[in-house]
Amino acid sequence: MTASAGDDTPSGPPAVIRESLQGKYSGFASRFTAFVVDVGVSLGVFMLALAAIWFAARVLTGQDIAWHKGDIWVIIAYAVWAFIYFAYSWAASGRTAGMALFGVRVVRDDGTDASGRRAVVRTLALPLSFLFLGLGFVGILLGDRRRALHDVIAGTAVIYSWDARAARLRFLSRG
């Protein structure tokens, strides 16, 4: 698939990263895969926390706690945890674990660092982008600045933060 995207070598990096992508607006695939990783990470940590609570309760009280993923308080607890995970990550460094993995970062729409307030607004607005079959994400595909609905609401954008050109040179140097 990536060969059609302009590869000049069968297993090499795409031709586009002959230039450094740093600061350019991130594409859909990078953002989507980063988000999938973030959901996995946040769910994994949440389930580990539930397991730890279950274990502690069993040791202390001798009774098992029955978890059901449909329990409303479990859903609420996860929603709160997900809010903290995304909002804190974007406020602190502009990136979540998934975004760090894929080399993308949230910034204000003028390119400066995202503030805590924008991070909170962005997190609260994120669910809105999923409404109407994910219509809010169309802006990433069609917009000149590749912004989703929650980006527009929060006044943010997502950019590439890794030096693609340096990565290409490292790839070439490995022969």
Place this chain on the structure above:
Amino acid sequence: MVTRREALAQAVTERAVELVVSALDVNALLDEVDLNAVLDQVDINRVLDRIDLDRLLSRMDLNAIVQHIDFDSLVEQTDLGAIIAASSSGVAGEALDAVRSQTVGLDEFIARWIGRLRRRPYTGPPGPPDGLQTKAGT
């Protein structure tokens, strides 16, 4: 009369010089020149002092020169590649580069197809935002 004589003398002299030059083996002559001795007599520092490097550089379009450099082949053919490889962060860094590169490839693939569907030529990732452009400019 004087002018005719001078012209004749000039023509004779030019012909004589031509004959001498054609008879000379310049390569053999150069072989006999001790260039080291010549260079020993030249004060390179004094020559360099007389060169206005700022003026020289201001007349050169360095960006155009850099554009002509094939960095990819440079990295492949020189020790620069080894230096860059040594400065990389090992297996984890390589894996990270690979994952990111492939994802960027997918970004480009999608963007190219969207461009085709919209009948708008795709010229690469847009950006950066104004603030980052300002930073880059400074």
